[in-house]
Structures are given as structure tokens and as C-alpha cells.
Amino acid sequence: MKVLVNVFHPNLNESKVNKKWVERLQRENVTINNLYEKYPNWEFDLECEQKLLLEHDRIVFQFPFYWYSTPPLLKKWQDDILTFGWAYGTGGDKLKGKEFVLAISVGGSQKSYQAGGYNNYTISELTRPLQQTANLTGMEFLSSFVLYKSVVASEQEIEKSAEDLVKHVLNPELNPAAGLKRILSEMAEKDVTL
Template identity: 75%
Template sequence: IDVEKEQELLLKHDRIVFQFPFYWYSTPPLMKKWLDDVLTFGWAYGTNGTQLHGKEFVLAISVGGPQKSYRAGGYNNYTISELTKPLQQTANLTGMKFLTHFVQYNSVVATKKEISESAEGLVQHIKDPALNPDVALKRILNEMAEK
């Protein structure tokens, strides 16, 4: 992992998207290593660690099971949002705004058509300015003021 290059890329973008298969209720090991190596103390968090403040953070994950298995009483007992709390806290710690994630469910049985539709949905999701609740609220308030 070229830490300097990765940090440079993070600085160039306002919306950071982590795309990965949800692996044993977490990130794959290489992504965890990336987080450990790139989001360093004094750069991403801690004393003077403000380089990511104000950026947006989005997860784009795929899971093998159906959506109904990720809820209280479901096979996995917890929602995706509950299972991704450590990554949400990573966003908080580094001063990023955690946005609604994109999830591809049923990945192990998805057809080519479903995968294609999911890819299109992912692009729409991560490009949507209103994904940021502050932007969405501002738009709603503007619409109300015009009425």
C-alpha cells in the first residue's frame, strides 16, 4: 500500500466510497490493513488529524444472503447498519460524514441482469448529491420557501 499516494487520492475527492464484499461481518483483511496504514494518527485523526474533515463517506457492499436475513430475528440477527458500526465510527473519528450505504443482497445467486441492475443502482446512489442529508434538507427547505 502506497500510503502517500492513497492519502493524496483521498484529499482530491469529496466523497469517499469503500466498495467491498461483506466478509465475516466486516471488511476483507486487505481493506482493514488499508485503513490501518492510510488513516494515520496526526493525518486522519488525533492531534492535527483533520485532513478528511468534511468529506463524505459511503459504503458499497455486497452480501451473499437476502435482505430479510439482515434484521432482528433474521438469520444474521442484525441489520447491515448495525453490523457496519465500526466503519461508521471510523467516519466519525476522521471527521467525515457517514452517508447511507448501498447494499447488493443475494450476491451468491444474483443473475447477470440483477448484477447489471445493481451496478446501475450503485452509480446512481453514489452520485446522488442528496445522499448527504444536509443537502437533502437544504433542498426541502428551499422548496418550502418557494411555496
């Protein structure tokens, strides 16, 4: 499984969490695509970005959660790269079957992101536009990796989150179909029926 991590952080070198995540991911066999660094003028190389998507099986968007949404370059990247006839619409099936994962650092606590909490909605609810992007393009949306309270996380918590992120992103059974296939195979080997 080839993994592409598209990193959308406007100040990655100043970030404690996202910078550590990138450093840890760089030790794995994944492609890191740091978009703010690569395109300081916000002018994308359409061919290059689409080629990267085609070459990978699992696409990860890594970003800090900003005002209940994504950093602005991520939205522009979607507008410019996920074109009609390529990613969606008539003939737009190039991403069909690819896996899509979000890796998000969130300043607030998990408790604050729920009904009745300070922010009222869960991260899953607030990332619905990205989930629908996966649906529209035929990608399989997999469970997100979220680090809450990232602004007050200790070095030890950040280190642990980086290890947990790698396990999450590289887990072949993150896709429920893969886990089910393994379970059914094990049941068949043991001649177990339900």
C-alpha cells in the same frame, strides 16, 4: 463533487457483482482505486493514498461482505493510511467534512440480516466500526448501498444493481443536508412556512 471509489475485492476478475459495478462506474466521472490489484504485496504508498483522499469529496468503500466484516486488505489500508495526526487525533483533520459511503455485496438475504434472522444483526449494525471510523475522522457517514443475495443474483439483477449503485454514489442528495437545503429553498421560492 469528486468521487473516489476504493475497491477492496481480492478476486475482482472472478466476481460477477463487484466486477460489474466497477465496469459501470468506470463510465462515470469517478476515480476507481482497485487496491488488491494496485498493491498485490499489501505494501501501500502512503503519500499516494492520502493524496487521493484529499482530492475527493466523497469516499466510497466497495467490497464483498466477508465473515461479518471487510476483506483483510481494507483493514490494513485503514491501519496504514488513516494515521494519527493526519486522519484523527491532534491535528488529524484532513478528512473532516468529506462524505463516506459503503457499497457492499452480501451473499445472504436482507431478511437473514435482522433480529431473529439467520445472521441476527442488520448490515448497519455489523458495519458500525466503519461508521465510527467516519465519526473519528470527521467524515459524514451517508447511507450504504447494499446488494443482498449477490451470490444468486441473475445477470439482469446485477445489471440493475450496477445502475442503482451509480445513482446512489453520484446522488448529491445522498447527504441529508443537501436534500434539506433543496427543500428549504423550494419552500422559500413558494413562500411556504411550516
